[in-house]
Amino acid sequence: MTRIAFIGLGNMGAGMCANLVKAGHDVAAFDLNADAVAAAVSKGARAAGSVEAAVRNAEVVVSMLPAGKHVLGVYFGPDGVSDHAPPGALFIDCSTIAVTDAREAHAKAEASGFRMVDAPVSGGTAAAEAGTLTFMAGGTAEAYAQAEPVLKGMGKNIFHAGAAGNGQAAKIANNMLLGISMIATSEAFNLAEKLGLDAQTFFNISSVSSGQCWSMTSYCPAPGPVPAAPSNRDYRPGFAVAMMLKDLHLAGDAARAAGADIRLGEMAEAIYQSLSDAGHDGLDFSGVMRRVKGEI
CATH class of the missing domain: 3.40.50.720 (NAD(P)-binding Rossmann-like Domain)
Incomplete structure (x- = not known):
């Protein structure tokens, strides 16, 4: 003890x-x-x-x-x-x-x-x-x-x-990747739907193909395929937009200090900033799916 x-x-x-x-x-x-x-x-x-x-x-x-x-x-x-x-x-x-x-x-x-x-x-x-x-x-x-x-x-x-500090370095790099991949996953599901694939069918295919990622298989932003995901409870937060935006800000600051190129990270930061500016800080970060679909 x-x-x-x-x-x-x-x-x-x-x-x-x-x-x-x-x-x-x-x-x-x-x-x-x-x-x-x-x-x-x-x-x-x-x-x-x-x-x-x-x-x-x-x-x-x-x-x-x-x-x-x-x-x-x-x-x-x-x-x-x-x-x-x-x-x-x-x-x-x-x-x-x-x-x-x-x-x-x-x-x-x-x-x-x-x-x-x-x-x-x-x-x-x-x-x-x-x-x-x-x-x-x-x-x-x-x-x-x-x-x-x-x-x-x-x-x-x-x-x-x-x-010292390397724990934080790992965390912000990981969460920058998560923010980017969640947006990409949302765009992929939206594209699949517009091309005539339902979410479950696309999930069944992509989750065992080269597009597989954690944002899909564990936290799917499309309602249906992953029952425990926030997308199936109206995007009530497990990890809110405000928290993702905080981590993306930290990643941006660190990248500028280190001279690292994070263009996709900067794009992700801008997208989550737009959600925050529109009053969606309390939405789960996977709720970016709603922005991709033009719902908010």
Whole structure:
């Protein structure tokens, strides 16, 4: 059993925290939303009324926060984690943030005498609840070895992506590919329909042909072929447009800094930005199918 402080109990963090409890860890949960803390307590966590209370005796601090500014503030701002965590505690940040912010956090942690791992996730809320997330971890080999048993309590696939910030690099590159492939899959289903193929027939063919991809077989944007996909529940979000757009913005920023050519990534960003501008932030990102079909 490991003493863990969990900070950030939103849509993803709530399930992750609950799974750490299920894995037998002693978890102190903190969030600015008191209802979220109460929900975590109902799943077996202990309530913490502040960051200080959460991390005071923690061997490991796990966080799931909205953006880099929140990560840097929570860990290294006034009265933050680094001010109150015991010497030698491990920091595991599972937020999706800029690579530069992640590397700054690592440097600050090291300067304060702590190890840190950036470990963003893939899989969405369903995987967070089921404990089947994929983690992409960046940090030293020693920090990763310490983090791996904790990550296994929340995920199914755990990867060490390399040095500080490489977890974020893997996450934004992966999600850029996902955003592009979801648009392409939507266009393919729309074209097939206009040429006289129904969605199930096209799925049966393409899902075992060269066009097969995760956006088709696991998260099909056309209603029908994949019963569990958001397309069959009016595109209620598992992973919302706003979240995809955030990741595409991060990918664009990183690409410009690195001098990488991501023309299709930029096109995907523009398409999801148009959905956001039209008030569809809360739509599942596979709802881009509606834009492709001219419905919204």
